[in-house]
Amino acid sequence: MSAREIAEPYPFVSTDDDATTAALLLAEHQLPALLVVDTDEQPYAIVPGSQLIGQLLPEYALADPPLAAVLDDRHLDDVPEKMAGLTVAEWLPRRRFWTPVVGPDAGVLQIAALMARAHSPLVAVVERDGDRTQLVGAVTAARLMERLIGGS
Known part of the structure; x- marks a missing residue:
């Protein structure tokens, strides 16, 4: 079975898109990762949602998890403000994520x-x-697992 046969349409955002809009896309569609394309619609990055969440947290919460355990959620009230006016490229983690890409004839x-x-x-x-x-679509881990273990 080829990538073309198991790929599905997958929503994507551009590096120039609004970060808040991208975050809402991730949440509303319950996506495991954000697929980011550049201004020419070429794959730019695939960033797991967990890494994007990390971009929204105060630095001290990441550096000292026991401290984060004793603080309440009021410290997250400024998350929308933190994202306001940012593009997707500005919101992405500094660490550039390698973009796994295959051609349509790649095997499982x-x-x-x-x-x-x-x-x-x-x-x-x-x-x-x-x-x-040209972006054809994406193969998600869920779709691949379904293929590997013989789900529906």
């Missing part, structure tokens, strides 16, 4: 190995036409 084993190696909940599927790349 190749996709699974790439997903595992990249620690990514999805792999982008792209079709190359000369020097242009």
Whole structure:
């Protein structure tokens, strides 16, 4: 079975899009990761939701989890303000995430190995036409697991 056969349409955002809009897309569609494309709609990054959440937390909460345990959630009230006016590119973690990408003819084993190696909940599927790349869709970990263990 090829990537083309198991890829599904997957919502994406551009590096220039509003960060709050991107966060709402992630939440409303219950996505495991944000698929980010550049201004030419070329895959730019796949960032797991957990890493994006980390971008919203105060630095001390990440540096000292026991301290975060004794503080209440009032410290999260400024999250919307923290994101206001940011683009997706500005919101993304400084650490650039490798974008796992396969062509439409990639096999399940190749996709699974790439997903595992990249620690990514999805792999982008792209079709190359000369020097242009078009996003076909994505293979999610859930879809791949379904294929590997024989689900519906």
